[in-house]
Amino acid sequence: MIDIDPSKILVRYNIKREKEMTPEDAAEELYPKDKLIYPIAKSIFEGEEDDVVEGLEKAISSGKDPISLINGALMVGMGVVTRLYDEGVIFLPNVMMSADAMLVGIEFIKQKSGKAPEVKGKVVCHVAEGDVHDIGKNIVAALLRANGYDVVDLGRDVPVDEVIAAVEKEKPLMLTGTALMTTTMYAFKEVNDKLMEKGYRIPFACGGGAVNQDFVSQYELGVYGEEAADAPKMADFIKENGDNVVKLREKFHKH
């Protein structure tokens, strides 16, 4: 083999930019200080389901209101996770595992309290009819869940009418669509038209390999999302500023 000086050929920009701090240190700075909450948040960050449950048990037996622990502990832990993901300190699998742990935690609280906790909002996710590429959608769904949204995941290759039916039934604050093929993305327009026809005006966030901003801008409800991480931000934006598609586009259209 030929021996070269790699710095003459390429630059590992990722390494140049990697934060000084370890993820653990960065997280440590963000955990809440409360003795009972801290271990829960930390176990969420670490994605340790058993530890989450253990922490919740302790907190509840020490008198904390179970339902309050959702926003007060689980979501706080997830907040640390998504913040560090956005900052590039941690990576997706960590988020996925934390989200799984959080769901276990919520499930546990439900059982303990016997109450259905209030959710931040509902989002319906799907992959366009004819398309089986669902990894992007899975990431979108995971990040939405990680951010406290209730996700109705219709799966992949979802017929247009089924999407409409789900919107009618679930009344989500947002619908997402993913398409990776130029042949399947046209289904989004159909979904849009049928929604319009039935009088639904919810934002329809669309993304995935084949999809681009120009295409999505062509139908009334379309908001283009470039990265999966945009999905929860869009949902947050809707909760805060209402579901005006024009405003959403202003905020999220990058091109």
Place this chain on the structure above:
Amino acid sequence: MIDIDPSKILVRYNIKREKEMTPEDAAEELYPKDKLIYPIAKSIFEGEEDDVVEGLEKAISSGKDPISLINGALMVGMGVVTRLYDEGVIFLPNVMMSADAMLVGIEFIKQKSGKAPEVKGKVVCHVAEGDVHDIGKNIVAALLRANGYDVVDLGRDVPVDEVIAAVEKEKPLMLTGTALMTTTMYAFKEVNDKLMEKGYRIPFACGGGAVNQDFVSQYELGVYGEEAADAPKMADFIKENGDNVVKLREKFHKH
């Protein structure tokens, strides 16, 4: 430098396919045998303007009707030229020089006979508005002339209205357009629409780098031409079969 065996790297398909016969031999077989006509046809093939005139003078002084020499000698010579060009035996510059020689011959006959000879038909050629790429158009015009058509060459960067005006004035059997830029080819559609509006239904043959068959098929009068050599063939087809655009497309659309 590195020494290689070229046959391992590439194939000179042009050389493999080159005809055995020299162009001169091939032409010789096609010239008319008539003692007075032969030298004229041959001088056309050779692109020798002076010899063409000399040949014509001889033929006329030997009693040939000047006007009859256009179709009987000049066009016969050009026929040899275009046939051998189509067969790949000779190349464009030969055609250009032959066409120049033919035009000199026609001019000479006009003066001699005092009559305007009957022409095969008129074609208006232009390059789209905003576009200066005129080499393709020049070739088209040259080949049309070489085939006996009267070409009204509007030049390059021709405003749409000027094209329409020329059609109104010249009443050509065909209009040609050339565009090499994706930004300029849309002018063809405008030309088409204005022609339609004014009730003109002449075939509008379009070609040039940016243009493709799908684009040209979008407007009523459009016929796509891939190679300059198609232009005279289209004109011939119109003379023979009428100016039905659908039939022209059937014949000339290759994709």
Place this chain on the structure above:
Amino acid sequence: MAATRYTKMAYAKADDMVFGKAIKPVKAGLGLEIGAGYTTPEVNYAPRPEAGASKEKLVKEYERITTDIMARMVQIGAPAVVLETEHVQQMSNNPSWGAEVAHAQKTIMEDYHDEYGIKCALRHTIGDIREDRNFLQLRGDKYNVFLEAFEECAKAGADILAVESMGGKEIFDHAILRNDMAGILFGIGVLGSMDMEMIWTDITSIAKKNNVISSGDTDCAQANTAMFIAGGLLDKNLAHTIAIIARAISGARSLVAYEAGAVGPGKDCGYENTICKAIAGVPIAQEGKTSTCAHSDLMGNLVMQCCDLWSNESVEYHGEFGGTTVQCWSETLAYDCALMNVALDSGNEKILRDMFVASDIYRDAQGYVLAYPHAYRVGQAIVKDGNDIYLRSKNAALESIKIIEEGAKGKLTLSRFEANALADAKAAFEGLTDDKDKFMSDCLTKYKDEVKVFRPENYGL
């Protein structure tokens, strides 16, 4: 079934491997020989979305594509070309569609071959249609249609048969986003290999019957998915060190095609192909810097190292200033091949190969492991336990980890994230049993529970 396992390497040493030459060259199509001392462009394309409207439109579209490519190749003097048609759904679901396309393409190619003598062959890659909306359906009705599609295309003119099969994907999709190493190994190395054994035995007998080439598979559905999720240097969805472990395992999987009778050329997007070539001696197609039309990766030059066909993966058919996309990309491929062929003719192939490698070996852990001397080692790890599809996959994973660790002591830099992911993965693989049966029953229990779309009967389990 009829898989003859590889238990030793086709090449005596890594340095013997080079582009354009394979131990077992393959004759295909019209005058072409693959891996016989020269490289050849393999052009891939996708019809425009509108073209799928009817069978007639689709056939027409492929005719245009074929003519465009052949015309450009003779215009620039390219001695040879392979066309690869990756079926769109309709063409495999309705085998007669695929067959008509193959016939139309082959007719044009024959004309060019007759007129110019250009060497050429047609590869048809059948779509793996064995799934319904939610589940893989690897056996049963869909499988019959699938095999019929191969048969019909072979009859109609396809010279080379291929597929990108999907066995194991339901487990892999779940595992890859969770850093679940056992799941990755189970999906790719075990389930993927089992499914491949079935289909490649059948494809090979169809090919033999029709006197065409049973070529090979790729772990597109899994290893490439990992590579894509890992993405570029700045993406943060998956550690590149994990993606390359999945790739190493896929070497053990894609090998099964050859064990079941395929003879190459392996499919372009199989980045594991260098491993397969080292073991099986078959010619391979590869894609990299000249398939940016289809995807981005971090080993644009490196993957040329041992290719026999050089491909653009896929490009949508439409116009560019320089002609149609298929013309542009086929021309670029042809020049890349001309460069390699010059190297072969002048005895410089090893220098050029090593320059390809040096370009990307330190760009990323993936390129580092796939560099031919390392890929060869992964191959050795596989054949060491060649008869055990589980163990050999695990070996491949562990060897790739070892290779990266060695690299990281030298010029290969890892981000902290990549290094951590690698360490975790290493621990996970080292913790796995050596007993295939135990691994299988553990996984069956675990994934029947965790992955609701997992259906053991797809694998005859």
Place this chain on the structure above:
Amino acid sequence: MAATRYTKMAYAKADDMVFGKAIKPVKAGLGLEIGAGYTTPEVNYAPRPEAGASKEKLVKEYERITTDIMARMVQIGAPAVVLETEHVQQMSNNPSWGAEVAHAQKTIMEDYHDEYGIKCALRHTIGDIREDRNFLQLRGDKYNVFLEAFEECAKAGADILAVESMGGKEIFDHAILRNDMAGILFGIGVLGSMDMEMIWTDITSIAKKNNVISSGDTDCAQANTAMFIAGGLLDKNLAHTIAIIARAISGARSLVAYEAGAVGPGKDCGYENTICKAIAGVPIAQEGKTSTCAHSDLMGNLVMQCCDLWSNESVEYHGEFGGTTVQCWSETLAYDCALMNVALDSGNEKILRDMFVASDIYRDAQGYVLAYPHAYRVGQAIVKDGNDIYLRSKNAALESIKIIEEGAKGKLTLSRFEANALADAKAAFEGLTDDKDKFMSDCLTKYKDEVKVFRPENYGL
């Protein structure tokens, strides 16, 4: 005017020339040095037709293009990149448009440079708008707008200024379709050189004033037109032997930019650049196998031989499976450059260069003459009479003819048509006077008569 003629070669011998290194490297933009030991991709693009609708849309379009390219470059670890914006008409006719685009692009590039340290520079190529519908209008009002466009872009952030100038084109267009050798010589070598002297003196002083790079020109309008008309192996519009004579003459013409103060990098589409580099020692951009998006030629690898920037010529901005076109092509270019940079770092640059050459030297007479040892000889023929723009052009033509004749005795095959055209051309050039003044007055008389769009006052005649 201020042209200092070259009367000797910058390089002592042809073999000293190689890609990535120039005798006079050029620093430009943000941390970049061109010809200083490494090659760099130069990415070119054209906005979508719709984007020209308004200034805002156009600026937006170039912002997207710029971000896309920069993002892809850091994703794959490319150390450096040059962006070339070839003005669309509106941007040069309204200099403030061009300036706004330059500013918008540069802002994005600065952000990337700050965040990642990526070396980069922005080239703006002003459109040669000095014509009205029927006539060239090289001097006068349009010339003022033209110069203003350079000035405004330089002020707004363009690091490198270029143009593809059109002097002589009206004669050339007439001559090339008529095998008129005197006309080709007059158009390119004489009129083209005269016009370039004027504009490059002015562009250089604008560049100096604004502390940016006066780079260079290309004979796109003439030599490339000839190359395009000549086309592929099977086209029959022009003998390739004639096209290469036009090219050789264009070496004497494009050189004038450097004589008038430009410092390189010469423009990508100047296939004559190897000749210029040999004489002037300036760095050059080139395009070939990775500019198939824009055109097809018969020297895809060969032109890489001495490039310092490696370009895709131009691609319309739109989506592909692998990203936008500018991302796809910039990535391919970047890998090509990585290969060359490996060669440079490992001392293999001459072997790689010679492999590039061997790929295409026998493909066509054009590649044969442009192969660096032959291009060097054409350079020598030029500097021999460097002070006489006519004689040096004629020398270039005759030397190129001689080179082909020698080649044809070896492995370069010519079709009979090419050989005949060459013989005719040789006779024509040998028949020309050695006296510039006589040639000028003969041509003035002849072309004032034959070419109705020829206006001597465009050249101060």
